[in-house]
Amino acid sequence: MSSGDDLHGGCVEPVVRQERAEDHEAVRDLHARAFGDGDRVPALVDALRAGRASLAPLSLVATVAGQVVGHVLLSACRLDALPRLVDVYSLSPLGVLPEHQRRGIGTRLVAHALAEADSRGVPLVFLEGSPLYYGKRGFADATKLGFRPPTLRYTPGVFQVAKLSSYEEWMTGTFVYSDAFWAFDCVGGRSADARS
Structure with a gap:
């Protein structure tokens, strides 16, 4: 799940850092505005x-002149592999304030998030989102790599994965979201405009 970002352009030099408790209200407002779904x-x-x-x-914010303009969250999920369950991350949500989109902020957040997940020894990061966007940022079609999605509601290509340095070949199976994603109905598109 992501909302808007970048391509290139702009001279923005955002600072990416760990989210702090005092950022929570700004992050709530950011996602409400970026996703526009209440x-x-x-x-x-x-x-x-x-x-x-x-x-x-793992919760990261991007700031410009001290203002929180972007946010990404990696949260614990599981891969149901044949030998055993594997702890993995889901990258969701990724949001950038509308007036700061298309300036590379989302790209920076994704790069920092993947680097931090890799440094923590997490082998895989999954998401659902635009293959055109995330395919340029380290992700690939998870189904084509042998992973099974958690729902049948995915349109082709939106179930994606980034393999990190601690990934091993036996780590294949079904991706399982944490309960919160199901409770808030944030798994799979339920309309023609599947989440991006």
């Missing part, structure tokens, strides 16, 4: 931050 995505972020999980969430 409280659903901000409530998902709150639930993912607060939920008990096998991996601590």
Whole structure:
């Protein structure tokens, strides 16, 4: 799940850092504006931050002149592999304030998130989103790589994965979202305009 971003252009030099408690309200507002669907995505972020999980969430913000203009969250999910369950991350949501989109901020957030996940020894990061956007940022079609999606509602290509340095060949199976994604109905597109 992502909302808007970049291509190139602009001279923005955002600072990417760990989210702090004092950023929470700005992050809620950011996702409400970026996704335009009320409280659903901000409530998902709150639930993912607060939920008990096998991996601590990784929450990053991008700031410009001290203002929070972008946010990405990696949260614990599981891969149901044949030998055993594997702790993995889901990258969702990724949001950038509308007036700061198309300036590379989302790209920076994704790059920092993947680097941090890799440094923590997490082998895989999954998401649902635009293959055109995420395909240029380290992700590939997860189905074509042998992973099974958590729902049948995915349109072709939106179920994606980034393999990180601790990935091993036996790590294949079904991706399982944490309960919060299901509780807030944030898995798979339920309309013609599937989430991006």
